[in-house]
Amino acid sequence: MPKIQAATVAEHRAMQRKAILDAARGILAEGGSEPPSLAAVAKRTGLARSSIYQYFGSKDDLLEAVIIEMFPRWAAYVEARVDEASAPADRALAYVDANLHLVASGEHAIARGLAAFARREFLAESSKVLHDRLRTPLDEALVALGCDDPAEMGELIQAVIQRASLMLESGALAEEKARALARELLEPYLRGSS
Template identity: 35%
Template sequence: MPRITAPTVAEHRSRRRDELIQAATEELLESGVDAVTLARVGKRIGLARSSVYEYFNSATDLLAEIALGSFAEWTGEIERALAGSATASERLDGYIFTSLRLVAEGKHDVADALGGTRLPDYHRREVIELHVALMSPLRDAVDQMGVENPSLMVELIQGLVEAGSRRIARGDDYVRVARATISLVHSGLTPATPADPSVPSDASSLTGTH
């Protein structure tokens, strides 16, 4: 019978599960997705592959747990950073700045390492839900600022954040990148205005083409 290293069996299993996820994350970052097997992960913490099956059915399930944990951690960091923001503009700036700070701190390395890993449908749905939650502070801030075409602006802003992330990964200072990104975003935010019935909605009428 395995030696219990916690006050209760449930706590022991929870700790062991966390150890396996941590070991899998280290394997992922060191050697890539293909290196994450139940045998290799178990070996890192002195556990036989047969014992690892008591916690995870497959390496794919283990990778899914890494992805879910990474999203949850990132979302928590964003929420804590924006907790004291009083205005939508401050929340927007905070979202951009914190996202790029986390990249500089290496928090995006797991997502990069997972790359295009295909997960089972039931795990993919969970990841999508967490991604929606992660983006909600940005969507809410843009909506509250009353800009033109908020859904488009959210995608464009996220695109700028991703471009800034790549610059940081290449060695740029995250503060400088964040300030430039925030400045560029604000220069492109156009307040929504009521539709003017005198302006034709058909683009062809504006160009004289039909």
């Protein structure tokens, strides 16, 4: 019987599962042209390929587990950063900063990999839930600012985030510069509205 590396079998299995998910995320973050195979994940974790099948029956099951674990964590991070601010303008700017930080930390590269390789129907449903959840703090801040059309203004702010994200991912900007430019563009409107 293999030796467990935790106090209990359940803790050991949780550690192994986390290592597998971390390995899959790492492969996705590298931006290759192929999805993470179970063999590549096994190699990265130091587990036998057959051991991976104890946790995930297929590559699709593994990618869906990455989505299930990653999307709520991303949303919780953004919500926590927004909740640290009190004024509506500060909340909207915290939303921008949090999203750009996640892009700079590599989370967006993982999401791009998932978009390329995960089952479309599962990804579409999960992405809609994530985007709806992510937009809520921004929409609430824009409503509190008295914005005439918070949904459309939110779309414009998302466009700024998206463009700054592309610049971050291409290496054209460092995180601090991307955040500073986004703030320079958005702050006059957000502060003028409050």
